[in-house]
Amino acid sequence: MPSDIATRLKNKQYEQSIIDYLNNRGHLICITDDAQFTTLLRTTVMKQLGQNADVLTATSDPDQALRIIRQVSGHKTMPLVFLERMIGGTDMGFTVRQLKNAFPDLRIVMLTSEAERQRLVLLHEIGADNFITKPISINGLIEKIASTIKPQGKLGQLLERARTLVAQGNPQQALKVCKQLLEIKADSAAAFLVVGDAFRALGKLERARDAYEEASRNAEMFLEPLRRLADLHEQMGDSAKRLHYLERLDQLSPLNVERKVDMGEIQLALGNEEAAGQLFENAVTLATKEALRYIGEVASRVAALYAEKNPQEAEKFLRRALEAKGAYLSKEDIGTFNRLGILLRNQGKWKEALVEYQKALKVAPDDENLYYNMGMACAEGKEFREAQVYMLKALAINPDLPRTATNIAYNIALVFGQNGDKKRAADCLNIALECDPEFEPARRALERM
Numbered sequence: 001m002p003s004d005i006a007t008r009l010k011n012k013q014y015e016q017s018i019i020d021y022l023n024n025r026g027h028l029i030c031i032t033d034d035a036q037f038t039t040l041l042r043t044t045v046m047k048q049l050g051q052n053a054d055v056l057t058a059t060s061d062p063d064q065a066l067r068i069i070r071q072v073s074g075h076k077t078m079p080l081v082f083l084e085r086m087i088g089g090t091d092m093g094f095t096v097r098q099l100k101n102a103f104p105d106l107r108i109v110m111l112t113s114e115a116e117r118q119r120l121v122l123l124h125e126i127g128a129d130n131f132i133t134k135p136i137s138i139n140g141l142i143e144k145i146a147s148t149i150k151p152q153g154k155l156g157q158l159l160e161r162a163r164t165l166v167a168q169g170n171p172q173q174a175l176k177v178c179k180q181l182l183e184i185k186a187d188s189a190a191a192f193l194v195v196g197d198a199f200r201a202l203g204k205l206e207r208a209r210d211a212y213e214e215a216s217r218n219a220e221m222f223l224e225p226l227r228r229l230a231d232l233h234e235q236m237g238d239s240a241k242r243l244h245y246l247e248r249l250d251q252l253s254p255l256n257v258e259r260k261v262d263m264g265e266i267q268l269a270l271g272n273e274e275a276a277g278q279l280f281e282n283a284v285t286l287a288t289k290e291a292l293r294y295i296g297e298v299a300s301r302v303a304a305l306y307a308e309k310n311p312q313e314a315e316k317f318l319r320r321a322l323e324a325k326g327a328y329l330s331k332e333d334i335g336t337f338n339r340l341g342i343l344l345r346n347q348g349k350w351k352e353a354l355v356e357y358q359k360a361l362k363v364a365p366d367d368e369n370l371y372y373n374m375g376m377a378c379a380e381g382k383e384f385r386e387a388q389v390y391m392l393k394a395l396a397i398n399p400d401l402p403r404t405a406t407n408i409a410y411n412i413a414l415v416f417g418q419n420g421d422k423k424r425a426a427d428c429l430n431i432a433l434e435c436d437p438e439f440e441p442a443r444r445a446l447e448r449m
Contacts, residue, residue: 108127
């Protein structure tokens with residue numbers, strides 16, 4: 001098939017881009033506690049790309065990031081870093097800032113299973129160059145790496161050349177390259193952004209403004225044109241216009257504390273004290289949330305270290321993690337509630353676990369996993385009738401819950417079985433065997449039934 005041939009050729013092009021980068025003293029650094037992703041990356045580099053193991057450095061300790069990057073970049077080209085969004089319960093946003101401040105040319109690919117859009121936008125603002133949503137295939141991984149280290153295709157290469165010319169102090173030549181680019185793609189927001197940079201370098205601020213506005217019109221979610229427009233109007237001394245573009249940025253990326261302070265400062269200078277006060281209040285509230293979130297993440301990390309050796313200490317720190325958030329508890333904290341609940345159940349404290357799950361329901365009333373865990377807690381306390389109530393609530397939210405894991409289907413079946421509901425029990429046992437035909441406990445339970 002012609003499309004298959006085109007796909008294979010494109011994949012080969014991606015692979016060659018990475019091989020060229022690595023052969024030119026390039027290096028990959030992987031900072032994650034996800035052993036599965038590290039294995040996938042190592043397999044991709046060594047088997048798919050035919051490279052030696054020494055082109056990849058992997059660690060699960062983000063505190064080692066700066067040291068490793070300094071060591072690698074001392075005798076190689078600037079590395080490409082894969083950074084897990086959350087490590088040990090800690091958000092890596094601060095690490096992104098730290099790395100970009102120390103190495104402005106560093107390219108960072110964030111690894112995430114799932115995250116709210118606003119937080120990903122903020123990560124992009126503070127320095128993330130690309131994102132990988134796991135799980136990802138080898139071909140998908142290769143394409144992500146290639147597009148991060150080198151623009152692919154004629155458009156990307158022309159764009160990179162134009163940017164380089166502006167950076168080298170040759171804006172006139174950059175404009176000529178952008179003209180070629182816009183002849184190929186007339187609505188290229190990225191091209192208009194470089195046109196604006198070139199005109200700004202030439203001191204033609206009005207024309208720079210027009211180019212940035214064109215870039216913004218052609219890509220509504222593209223933050224850079226709005227950021228450039230805000231900076232440009234600051235340079236032009238137009239506070240009202242600068243505020244206008246900062247407000248548009250804030251609508252797209254509302255988690256940026258510094259921007260809210262900048263907006264408040266402008267409002268204050270314009271005599272709008274009430275608006276300024278509201279912005280400053282929002283900034284402090286957001287900063288408070290982030291600070292409490294960080295405290296909670298540290299406490300969760302300490303709890304994980306205690307989990308096996310000292311469950312009581314682990315329980316204490318998990319409670320502190322939740323207490324730190326106080327009135328700012330959100331769906332992001334469900335994982336902490338679940339870890340605390342499981343820890344309590346492992347100690348036989350199923351009633352206390354139930355209390356924690358009830359608290360969690362206040363911030364996530366439609367979380368099927370919470371109801372499942374509540375059902376398991378009741379089952380462990382031999383309260384099977386109540387356990388079935390919670391399991392039915394979980395299934396009402398997500399009827400496919402038993403299909404997510406063999407043991408989940410099996411456990412739900414046992415609860416139904418204890419209540420004499422043989423049909424539902426048999427259905428779940430059959431699902432368990434569909435997930436894993438070799439799962440003997442389900443087979444034996446089905447035979448007994």
